[in-house]
Structures are given as structure tokens and as C-alpha cells.
Amino acid sequence: MRHLDPSSSSGAAAPISGSPSCGLSSTCEPAGVRVDRVMLYEGLREVEIIEDCHCEAKMSWCVRVPSLKTYHSETPYESVIDAGKCVGSKGAPEGFSCVPTKFDSTLIETPNKVELIQTVAQCKLMEGCYRIPYVEYHYEITYNDDGVKVESLREIDVGRCLGSCTSGSRCLLRSASDLGECLLWAEGQGNACVPQDYESHTFLSQHGQIRTVLAITSCLCQS
Structure with missing residues (x-):
């Protein structure tokens, strides 16, 4: 009986390199x-x-x-x-x-x-952590003085929280020759930049349902 060497098989998987693919x-x-x-x-x-x-x-x-x-x-x-x-x-x-x-x-x-x-x-x-404008558009139903239904596009600045939050320096070891160079960083991404306060916008949707959209008014760093 003939035995095949696994290393010579055409279906053998190529060794996985530790280097990034890109x-x-x-x-x-x-x-x-x-x-x-x-x-x-x-x-x-x-x-x-x-x-x-x-x-x-x-x-x-x-x-x-x-x-x-x-x-x-x-x-x-x-x-x-x-x-x-x-x-x-x-x-x-x-x-x-x-x-x-x-x-x-x-x-x-x-x-x-x-x-x-x-x-x-x-x-x-x-x-740092801060709020930026972020506009969403929603169809809104209103009624004029004559009771006629009017459909329009409503613009709402719902906001977003962006930026980074760090609680002190995460550098555990700096270079002796260059203090600006960090040789070892602590694990973790620090705190998150999240919404702090909201305001609500309520309107009648195009399907005739009352809808409420929350808009961010301020942001803060939170663990």
C-alpha cells in the first residue's frame, strides 16, 4: 500500500504567517x-x-x-x-x-x-469629548387652519458624541533618551464619550403615528 506524505499533498494548508495581511x-x-x-x-x-x-x-x-x-x-x-x-x-x-x-x-x-x-x-x-451636529430628516404630517393635511420634511439636529476620553496617561514605560516616546502602553481604551443630556422632538409621522426623536444636547466621558 502506498502512503502519501502529508507535506507533499496539494491540499495542504499554507503556513499562517504572523505578519498582518496588508x-x-x-x-x-x-x-x-x-x-x-x-x-x-x-x-x-x-x-x-x-x-x-x-x-x-x-x-x-x-x-x-x-x-x-x-x-x-x-x-x-x-x-x-x-x-x-x-x-x-x-x-x-x-x-x-x-x-x-x-x-x-x-x-x-x-x-x-x-x-x-x-x-x-x-x-x-x-x-476631548464633544458634541457635533448630525442632522436627520423625517416626514411630518401637520394640518392647516382649514383642516387640510400637509406633509413636509422636518430637519432635526440629533447630534453625535465624538472624541476620546482618557483618564491620565496610559504609558507604563517611557524611553530614557526620549521622554515623548512610550515603550509600553497599558491595555484598554480609556473611557467612552457618551451623551449626557437629551431633548425630545415629537411629531406625527407620515403613517399617522406619534413619533418621538431624542436629540443629544451635551456629551461627557463615562467609564
């Missing part, structure tokens, strides 16, 4: 995202599904880069937009984050009505 100067990031809408107990929610990945060069400064998202995939209303994202600042001082500071919107057609999709227009290196 190399040290790049990271593996989504190249294409499909946005699906699903109905949950809390209502209609958007789910982002990564369809493809690519190696993206690490940036040493804060910059906006393209981020393609597909809406209403495989339908006559399929739309691909550049939603944008913020990357970079790998050498930024501790406590700083590369975050969106300006937004724009793109109009797409849907099976029911047109829809406004918010996109990132500008990024900036920011320090």
Missing part, C-alpha cells in the same frame, strides 16, 4: 458596504453589510477618504454614494481623534419617496 503600513478596511433596512422591535433599523475589503494605507494626518455605500441593492432604485469617513493621525498626541466636523447630504430615490443620506464632508483632529 503589511505594517496598511490596514484591512471595507471597500464596499451594502445598507439593508430591517424591522426590529424598536422599529426600522439600518444594517451595514461589508461586501469587499482592501488594504488601505495608514495616514499620518487627519483626512477624509471615500467610503462607498450601496442603498436598495439589486432593485431599480439601487444607488451607490460616497458617504465618506475620517482616517489618519496615527502619530496624533494622546487624547486627540480624527473626527467629522462638517456634513453634507445626498438625495436618492426610494420605492416610496426620495431620501436624504448624510455624508461626511470634512474631518479634523479634535481633542
Whole structure:
């Protein structure tokens, strides 16, 4: 009986290297995202599904880069937009984050009505935890003095909390020749930048139901 050497088999798996698949100067990031809408107990929610990945060069400064998202995939209303994202600042001082500071919107057609999709227009290196504007659009039903139903698009700045929260320095060991260089960092990401206060916006939705949207008014660092 003939015995096969496992090492000579064509189906043998290649050894797994400990090096990153994209190399040290790049990271593996989504190249294409499909946005699906699903109905949950809390209502209609958007789910982002990564369809493809690519190696993206690490940036040493804060910059906006393209981020393609597909809406209403495989339908006559399929739309691909550049939603944008913020990357970079790998050498930024501790406590700083590369975050969106300006937004724009793109109009797409849907099976029911047109829809406004918010996109990132500008990024900036920011320090600490703070609130930024983030506008959502909702269809609202009102009635005029004659009792005629009027449907309009309501703009609500719901806000977002961005930035980083660090409780002191996480550096455990610094270089003797360069005190600005940290040789060993403590594990953990520090505290989270979360909403502190809200205000509510209540209106009649296009389906005739009373809906309440909470808008962030302030943010704080929380463990």
C-alpha cells in the first residue's frame, strides 16, 4: 500500500504567517458596504453589510477618504454614494481623534419617496469629548387652519458624541533618551464619550403615528 506524505499533498494548508495581511503600513478596511433596512422591535433599523475589503494605507494626518455605500441593492432604485469617513493621525498626541466636523447630504430615490443620506464632508483632529451636529430628516404630517393635511420634511439636529476620553496617561514605560516616546502602553481604551443630556422632538409621522426623536444636547466621558 502506498502512503502519501502529508507535506507533499496539494491540499495542504499554507503556513499562517504572523505578519498582518496588508503589511505594517496598511490596514484591512471595507471597500464596499451594502445598507439593508430591517424591522426590529424598536422599529426600522439600518444594517451595514461589508461586501469587499482592501488594504488601505495608514495616514499620518487627519483626512477624509471615500467610503462607498450601496442603498436598495439589486432593485431599480439601487444607488451607490460616497458617504465618506475620517482616517489618519496615527502619530496624533494622546487624547486627540480624527473626527467629522462638517456634513453634507445626498438625495436618492426610494420605492416610496426620495431620501436624504448624510455624508461626511470634512474631518479634523479634535481633542476631548464633544458634541457635533448630525442632522436627520423625517416626514411630518401637520394640518392647516382649514383642516387640510400637509406633509413636509422636518430637519432635526440629533447630534453625535465624538472624541476620546482618557483618564491620565496610559504609558507604563517611557524611553530614557526620549521622554515623548512610550515603550509600553497599558491595555484598554480609556473611557467612552457618551451623551449626557437629551431633548425630545415629537411629531406625527407620515403613517399617522406619534413619533418621538431624542436629540443629544451635551456629551461627557463615562467609564
